[in-house]
Amino acid sequence: MQELAERVCGAPRIDLNVLRRHTVYAPKRFTDSSPAVQQFWNVLQSFTEHERGLFLSFAWARSRLPAVGADDDPRDTSWRMKLNILDIGQGVRENDAPLPTSETCFFNVNLPAYGTVDIMRRKLLSAISNCQTITS
Numbered sequence: 001m002q003e004l005a006e007r008v009c010g011a012p013r014i015d016l017n018v019l020r021r022h023t024v025y026a027p028k029r030f031t032d033s034s035p036a037v038q039q040f041w042n043v044l045q046s047f048t049e050h051e052r053g054l055f056l057s058f059a060w061a062r063s064r065l066p067a068v069g070a071d072d073d074p075r076d077t078s079w080r081m082k083l084n085i086l087d088i089g090q091g092v093r094e095n096d097a098p099l100p101t102s103e104t105c106f107f108n109v110n111l112p113a114y115g116t117v118d119i120m121r122r123k124l125l126s127a128i129s130n131c132q133t134i135t136s
Helices: 002-009 016-021 035-046 049-060 117-130
Strands: 023-026 081-086 101-103 108-112
Touching: 016 023, 016 035, 035 081, 035 117, 049 101, 049 117, 108 117
Parallel strands: 023 081, 081 108
Antiparallel strands: 101 108
């Protein structure tokens, strides 16, 4: 019964490796090795399972990833997360920078390129904790 539930609803544990394999970055100059992208994954890694669920709800209006088999193929285009890295702009203090936003219909996350992991973590936690109206 549990296996059927996981196939239908997805695994209760959010596997960041699976999410990472299904993530694309924009603009195209950003890659896995870009500082803002590495900060993002470090922040998600530091989250509890509950916070990861809040992140998915914020980003995709779901609390679980789709079920994947042992042969999970990153070329599987049935779903993907798009991480849009946004320039904060000249003269804007990072503490005053905007919160991340999302487009849940498309699983797009719009993330300002904060200068530190601490600022990114604080801003992302604020967004995922306080912007849940779509699922409330």
